Amino acid sequence: MKALIIIGSTRPVRVGDQIAGVVDRIMRERGVDTEVVDLRELNLPLLDEPKAAATGQYAHDHTRNWAATVNDADAVVVVTPQYNGGYPAGLKNAVDYLYNEWKGKPGAIISYGGHGGGKAYDQLVQVLSFVGLQLDPEGVKLSLARDAYGDNGTLTDAEAAISAQADEIAALADRVLAAMTEKDGAQG
Template sequence: MTGIRSRIAIIVGSARPVSIGDQLGAEIARVVEASSDADVRTLDLREIGLPMLDEPLMAALGQYAHAHARAWAAQVADADAVIFLTPQYNGGYPASLKNAIDYLGAEWRGLPGAIVSYGGRGGPLAADQLAGGRRAA
């Protein structure tokens, strides 16, 4: 054992005031911590409060003009893997999560991830949409 712990970020994708995402995120964090040696952090988009994408340059350039974009990029870049926790809204994932994803470019490349979805019918449409229509069978 090298003493280096994996860093897993749980991204709570809903920014709704009445969302249960924070509660589900806390439970997922508890399960992951109990079953691994990972350092788990929850990144709640409601708390992070990103405005609608306001960067003047495309994310692929990695030249973030605003402090909130640089802070968000640093949080994602610090993770070794991410778990996207998303509700299903109207057959898809919420705009808050799409916005957060669109802010960044290189930070997502090669970053392992998983999707956990929820909703009145379990959230499979949100998971499928977020995965780009390539959900595992």
């Protein structure tokens, strides 16, 4: 069983990859197999499929590859920043490419921002619930202090920046593992 960790930020200078790295470390330490997928590397164009995702009929290799990545995962953990009171457009684009691949899968949201990214979190709950992810009811909202950033715009020490909430991430990892295990057992 494997949990997909999605880096929701695609900016050339960002902290999303650093945060996902810490999340990945903690989840692995809690016994969760993980795969990190970086939306920047995935580089999906703005949705260019002629048919709705619910049909499952995909015209492009980039869609089929993305569908296979999500299909192969037993759970999905989305790591998202808050941009202007919401979550990034690239993340919505990546969600909209697929439909059935999300359905019924255990999921969790980890948002971050100056004050936890709660607005991005809440909006993403609506969208990911709509496509059928079975979301962890708590998730994690990480508050990043301004002085955690270095002059180059990245976190000076990502582990230290979110150390106060590492226990929350560990607890989330335990719940995601339990949800994956339960679903796996139910499917026989």
